[in-house]
Amino acid sequence: MPRPVVRLGSMGGGRKEMVYVGTPVSRGIVFGPVHVVARGFSAPEVYPIANVTRETERFGDALRRTRRQLEGLREHMESLSGNEEGRIFEAHMLVLEDPIVLTGVPKAIEERRQNAEYCFYAVMQNQLESMRRIPDPFLRDRTTDIDDVCQRVLRNFDTEHEQNTPEEPDHQHILVAYDLSPSATAAMDRRQVLGFATEQGSITSHTAILARSLGIPAVVGLRNAVFNLHALDPCILDGYEGKLISNPTPETVSKYRELEEEHQQRRAELDKLRDLGAVTTDERTITLSANIEFEHELDLVDRSGAEGVGLFRTEFFLLESEECPDEEEQAALYSRVAERVAPSEVIFRTLDAGGDKVPGEPLSEPEPNPFLGWRGIRFSLDRQDLFKEQLRAILRAGAAGRVGLMFPLISGVGEVRQAKSLLAECMEELSARGVEFTRDIAVGAMIEVPSAAMVAADIAAEVDFLSIGTNDLVQYTVAVDRVNPRVAKLYRSAHPGIIRLIKTVIDGASQHRIWTGVCGEMAGDLTLLPLLVGLGVDELSVGAPLVPLVKQAVRLLDSGECAELARQCLQAGETKQILQLCSEVATTVYPELIKEESGGASAPSFAAHPS
Ligand code: PEP
Ligand code: MG
Numbered sequence: 001m002p003r004p005v006v007r008l009g010s011m012g013g014g015r016k017e018m019v020y021v022g023t024p025v026s027r028g029i030v031f032g033p034v035h036v037v038a039r040g041f042s043a044p045e046v047y048p049i050a051n052v053t054r055e056t057e058r059f060g061d062a063l064r065r066t067r068r069q070l071e072g073l074r075e076h077m078e079s080l081s082g083n084e085e086g087r088i089f090e091a092h093m094l095v096l097e098d099p100i101v102l103t104g105v106p107k108a109i110e111e112r113r114q115n116a117e118y119c120f121y122a123v124m125q126n127q128l129e130s131m132r133r134i135p136d137p138f139l140r141d142r143t144t145d146i147d148d149v150c151q152r153v154l155r156n157f158d159t160e161h162e163q164n165t166p167e168e169p170d171h172q173h174i175l176v177a178y179d180l181s182p183s184a185t186a187a188m189d190r191r192q193v194l195g196f197a198t199e200q201g202s203i204t205s206h207t208a209i210l211a212r213s214l215g216i217p218a219v220v221g222l223r224n225a226v227f228n229l230h231a232l233d234p235c236i237l238d239g240y241e242g243k244l245i246s247n248p249t250p251e252t253v254s255k256y257r258e259l260e261e262e263h264q265q266r267r268a269e270l271d272k273l274r275d276l277g278a279v280t281t282d283e284r285t286i287t288l289s290a291n292i293e294f295e296h297e298l299d300l301v302d303r304s305g306a307e308g309v310g311l312f313r314t315e316f317f318l319l320e321s322e323e324c325p326d327e328e329e330q331a332a333l334y335s336r337v338a339e340r341v342a343p344s345e346v347i348f349r350t351l352d353a354g355g356d357k358v359p360g361e362p363l364s365e366p367e368p369n370p371f372l373g374w375r376g377i378r379f380s381l382d383r384q385d386l387f388k389e390q391l392r393a394i395l396r397a398g399a400a401g402r403v404g405l406m407f408p409l410i411s412g413v414g415e416v417r418q419a420k421s422l423l424a425e426c427m428e429e430l431s432a433r434g435v436e437f438t439r440d441i442a443v444g445a446m447i448e449v450p451s452a453a454m455v456a457a458d459i460a461a462e463v464d465f466l467s468i469g470t471n472d473l474v475q476y477t478v479a480v481d482r483v484n485p486r487v488a489k490l491y492r493s494a495h496p497g498i499i500r501l502i503k504t505v506i507d508g509a510s511q512h513r514i515w516t517g518v519c520g521e522m523a524g525d526l527t528l529l530p531l532l533v534g535l536g537v538d539e540l541s542v543g544a545p546l547v548p549l550v551k552q553a554v555r556l557l558d559s560g561e562c563a564e565l566a567r568q569c570l571q572a573g574e575t576k577q578i579l580q581l582c583s584e585v586a587t588t589v590y591p592e593l594i595k596e597e598s599g600g601a602s603a604p605s606f607a608a609h610p611s
Helices: 052-081 083-097 099-112 116-133 137-155 182-186 206-214 250-271 295-304 314-319 327-341 376-382 384-397 413-433 450-454 456-460 470-477 485-490 496-511 529-535 544-556 559-571 575-589 591-598
Strands: 018-021 023-026 029-037 173-177 193-198 218-220 234-238 243-246 285-292 309-313 345-349 402-407 442-447 465-468 515-518 539-543
Touching: 023 206, 029 193, 029 250, 052 083, 052 099, 052 116, 052 137, 083 099, 083 137, 099 116, 116 137, 173 234, 182 206, 193 234, 206 218, 206 285, 206 295, 206 539, 206 544, 218 234, 234 250, 250 544, 250 591, 285 295, 285 515, 285 544, 295 327, 295 544, 309 314, 309 327, 309 539, 314 327, 327 345, 327 384, 327 402, 345 442, 376 384, 376 402, 376 413, 384 402, 384 413, 402 413, 402 465, 413 442, 413 456, 442 450, 442 456, 450 456, 450 470, 450 496, 456 465, 456 496, 465 496, 465 539, 470 496, 496 515, 496 529, 496 559, 496 575, 529 544, 529 559, 529 575, 539 544, 544 575, 544 591, 559 575, 575 591
Parallel strands: 029 173, 173 193, 193 218, 285 309, 285 539, 309 345, 345 402, 402 442, 442 465, 465 515, 515 539
Antiparallel strands: 018 243, 023 218, 029 234, 234 243
8 A cells, every 4th residue: 555655844744743741762863654553553543544444345345254264273273272272262352242342333434534554453442451450350351352353354454365463664764652661672674764762661661671672762651652642653762861753844844954963063063973982081081892783783883982892682683583592603703793893802691681671492480480480690590501502602702702701690709619510611612622712801790789789898809890880780679670651760770789799799809809790780870970989889781882982981080089079979868868978979070971962851861869
């Protein structure tokens, strides 16, 4: 079907400008028509109709086609595995017999005088939203079935395609979705998706982290956008202030065009710092490196002026295949990365699937509390076959460039010792095989569990460096799910408990003369940067697009003043006192950068700061 051409400026089709406000998670301003994906299905286009009877018949045809397919699926499942599985599709068929569908939709067509697929979508969305508010978990679970049926019916309006996958738009668009998984984000076609906005999500969810790493402007936590927006509505996505503006007026469009230009100019200024170091005004050097998830991000790392890769989240491979790649495949990839980053270092973080990240064989069993479950080093120590393959692959990459490795989700020194002993076994195995590898590899522990932070000195005695994963450290210390928008305001990186824990970690590392880095999102928070420098952090690792901003900020700071700030913050009893102290320093030393970070809003955008 030919698609209408939408141009900004001529936009709106008479509809009023609407501003949806959420949380900005990845900077940038983009303009374009929206593609709306409700929980799993896209909003159809909406248009007025004259012939109600014809539209009602189209609806009837779509229902009939859906029933036929469901019946076929039921028979197929029954022939494979008996009655039980077939019942799923019986339940789906019952949805189609519901009076809300059979009478509600024709009534909506008659009253709204809009196309049948849109009326069906609107009626079902309304119904689903009411069901989701019901506290009964059984009913809430049923919404997944209904979602599924709705998708099928919507696809069946298109008689040419009796296909099973929803259609991706073939034009550039802003994606608005109820939620996006990290894998969907990673798989996005960057030529078509200009930016995205979701109703769910938070700053430290891996979807948001990926958006920042990949440089895709993004906003999360937008309320009601999915339901209220229409497919192809012209929009502006503002990833600085966290806004999605639908049907913008010509004045709004020109205001945003100007803003976009200003940002681009400032970015061009920052890019000139590429070859300079992250050195404070009193000559303290901070190693500033980049976090990556995919090999293709190395282009961005190159351009950013980062000193190597401080965190390679290796689990994101799993997105690309059904099973863990074997030692050979991993060794090839790690070697390419090490070679490309040389002479700087790349630190591979061993597998940390679980939590909100990639599911995949053999990690796919659902867990009641995934963030407290079988993830990180726990998984690796239980699945030593997979762990050792990965360790050997990393050691082999050491022959191609400078590599380090670190273990995620360490909760105590025993896990580190066990992991190191497996590493030693891997060295012997490679040596016996006569394969080229390095023994000269820095081994680190991630500190992201409060118990590990408390015994950091003991862990430091076993390793070459500590890297603080603040995303998890905050989640576990203040007991706030990092991906749940409902409790997002309680996620406090500047909580006194966190600041004191970070100090304990740095002290533990200094006792053993090893370095401490921060690789969680807090490392890129310009408001808290003076505090991290003052606490004595040696390394910061941030998404590549953030590197120039952080570098410029470090270059404007005085480490003595930062140390005084840290002293005051360590005595503060409340988050807001710490934030105030940090804000005073940050907005005095680099007001322009704070403005750039937040797109002109007064509150910093990239840290979860409580109101
Ligand atoms: C962290 O927890 O801060 C971290 C860097 O690891 P991830 O975000 O991948 O859990
Ligand atoms: Mg983590």
